[in-house]
Amino acid sequence: xxxxxxxxxxxxxxxxxxxxxxxxxxxxxxxxxxxxxxxxxxxxxxxxxxxxxxxxxxxxxxxxxxxxxxxxxxxxxxxxxxxxxxxxxxxxxxxxxxxxxxxxxxxxxxxxxxxxxxxxxxxxxxxxxxxxxxxxxxxxxxxxxxxxxxxxxxxxxxxxxxxxxxxxxxxxxxxxxxxxxxxxxxxxxxxxxxxxxxxxxxxxxxxxxxxxxxxxxxxxxxxxxxxxxxxxxxxxxxxxxxxxxxxxxxxxxxxxxxxxxxxxxxxxxxxxxxxxxxxxxxxxxxxxxxxxxxxxxxxxxxxxxxxxxxxxxxxxxxxxxxxxxxxxxxxxxxxxxxxxxxxxxxxxxxxxxxxxxxxxxxxxxxxxxxxxxxxxxxxxxxxxxxxxxxxxxxxxxxxxxxxxxxxxxxxxxxxxxxxxxxxxxxxxxxxxxxxxxxxx
RNA sequence: GGAGGGGUGACAGAGCGGCCGAAUGUACCGGUCUUGAAAACCGGCGUGGGGAAACUCACCGUGGGUUCAAAUCCCACCCCCUCCGCCA
Numbered sequence: 054x055x056x057x058x059x060x061x062x063x064x065x066x067x068x069x070x071x072x073x074x075x076x077x078x079x080x081x082x083x084x085x086x087x088x089x090x091x092x093x094x095x096x097x098x099x100x101x102x103x104x105x106x107x108x109x110x111x112x113x114x115x116x117x118x119x120x121x122x123x124x125x126x127x128x129x130x131x132x133x134x135x136x137x138x139x140x141x142x143x144x145x146x147x148x149x150x151x152x153x154x155x156x157x158x159x160x161x162x163x164x165x166x167x168x169x170x171x172x173x174x175x176x177x178x179x180x181x182x183x184x185x186x187x188x189x190x191x192x193x194x195x196x197x198x199x200x201x202x203x204x205x206x207x208x209x210x211x212x213x214x215x216x217x218x219x220x221x222x223x224x225x226x227x228x229x230x231x232x233x234x235x236x237x238x239x240x241x242x243x244x245x246x247x248x249x250x251x252x253x254x255x256x257x258x259x260x261x262x263x264x265x266x267x268x269x270x271x272x273x274x275x276x277x278x279x280x281x282x283x284x285x286x287x288x289x290x291x292x293x294x295x296x297x298x299x300x301x302x303x304x305x306x307x308x309x310x311x312x313x314x315x316x317x318x319x320x321x322x323x324x325x326x327x328x329x330x331x332x333x334x335x336x337x338x339x340x341x342x343x344x345x346x347x348x349x350x351x352x353x354x355x356x357x358x359x360x361x362x363x364x365x366x367x368x369x370x371x372x373x374x375x376x377x378x379x380x381x382x383x384x385x386x387x388x389x390x391x392x393x394x395x396x397x398x399x400x401x402x403x404x405x406x407x408x409x410x411x412x413x414x415x416x417x418x419x420x421x422x423x424x425x426x427x428x429x430x431x432x433x434x435x436x437x438x439x440x441x442x443x444x445x446x447x448x449x450x451x452x453x454x455x456x457x458x459x460x461x462x463x464x465x466x467x468x469x470x471x472x473x474x475x476x477x478x479x480x481x482x483x484x485x486x487x488x489x490x491x492x493x
Numbered sequence: 494g495g496a497g498g499g500g501u502g503a504c505a506g507a508g509c510g511g512c513c514g515a516a517u518g519u520a521c522c523g524g525u526c527u528u529g530a531a532a533a534c535c536g537g538c539g540u541g542g543g544g545a546a547a548c549u550c551a552c553c554g555u556g557g558g559u560u561c562a563a564a565u566c567c568c569a570c571c572c573c574c575u576c577c578g579c580c581a
Contacts, residue, residue: 092543095542096543098550099542099550100549102550102551103550106512106562108561109562110511111561112561112562113511117511125561128561128562130561132561135560135561305503433521436540436541
């Protein structure tokens with residue numbers, strides 16, 4: 054969440070910055086009013102509380118001196134002050150809850166560096182990359198045999214079975230088979246191995262408590278986008294960012310250990326509630342996908358480099374896989390709730406002729422760490438919130454789509470890039486012959 | 494799931510109704526001593542909220558309750574450990 058003290062200190066600045074991403078000034082004015090009301094109630098209640106404590110001390114003294122009448126008088130007085138204190142405290146709690154509810158709903162302040170804009174159309178494309186670009190070649194033209202959608206390729210080769218997935222869990226739950234399944238495993242292994250030089254590999258739980266989801270900013274605002282297991286107060290994680298951000302919740306981290314960097318392979322679950330029927334064929338948009346995430350807790354000074362490192366690693370993977378992609382600098386209006394600055398990576402898929410988001414590399418400033426209460430002591434001084442940074446490297450479902458489309462050969466087989474060879478037991482060719490044909 | 498034990502400051506560990514935000518030890522910071530270091534000795538050392546300040550409030554797993562007063566008593570829940578049961 055944003056810093057309430059900062060809002061009080063410089064309301065115009067915060068209001069105009071949040072205005073860039075569409076938060077009405079009215080909301081902030083109301084928040085300040087609620088906050089002022091809360092504080093004045095708090096002062097009254099605390100004065101009463103102090104009085105009760107003072108009287109209690111006097112009761113102890115009176116009893117010690119054996120003055121029973123005085124003891125009873127003081128007890129009576131304390132009791133009545135205590136009663137009004139209790140009533141006031143309840144009002145204080147209610148006021149505090151109101152403040153918190155509004156505060157939790159306010160998105161992060163965008164970085165000054167984030168471009169202006171209201172939505173996806175205003176995002177700024179920073180660069181593109183494609184195989185051969187470094188040698189001066191133009192953007193690939195792609196042959197007709199590459200202009201086949203991955204869902205057709207998947208069916209043809211028996212490596213993707215959307216029908217079977219739908220039968221088991223409903224539409225938009227993909228089921229990969231044979232070489233298609235192994236390809237996913239290979240991608241995850243490749244990525245995790247690549248990041249292991251600087252990022253500790255974590256395998257977190259797939260579900261998280263409401264409190265955990267709140268720390269990253271996924272709750273309360275985006276509850277419709279998540280799968281819930283109400284009986285156990287659990288939510289299926291939409292990204293490994295959720296558990297990783299909360300791993301050190303409530304802790305004061307050793308400054309010497311920063312940045313603390315972690316990578317995790319998890320399944321990610323998205324209800325995609327608002328997106329019914331839109332771009333939903335094949336793997337364009339699915340409810341469950343595997344993703345390798347990169348994450349860092351760092352000092353404010355380290356944040357920029359930490360974000361750059363994650364972006365560089367995600368790009369390096371795309372290049373290693375030989376996939377054309379572009380980098381977008383998200384405008385203020387398109388930023389995720391918790392983010393101050395985000396770079397999206399979109400891969401080009403020739404078969405469906407689209408740019409698909411496969412990574413979102415974000416800097417959250419102290420928005421998440423304030424919710425999660427993760428701090429460090431700069432120079433041994435008083436505790437200060439850390440910054441969090443994360444990004445995917447990468448989300449595999451769409452990469453899978455890009456790979457089979459980009460590397461489809463004239464004969465209908467798929468010839469995967471050599472970097473994956475070691476993870477595929479040397480079999481970089483996927484052809485009908487390898488398909489375990491139970492059905493087609 | 495059943496039985497028992499336990500959750501207190503960075504860590505260890507006392508306190509079990511009345512200046513307890515909390516003894517003591519370790520760690521850490523400053524100082525004395527020393528050529529330097531160690532040891533010893535002296536001093537300091539939690540977090541958060543409110544307040545211009547004086548000052549004040551909260552926090553001893555979490556949430557309720559009893560009481561003039563709760564780390565201390567009562568209730569519920571969570572987590573950890575040991576044993577039993579079950580199990581990939």
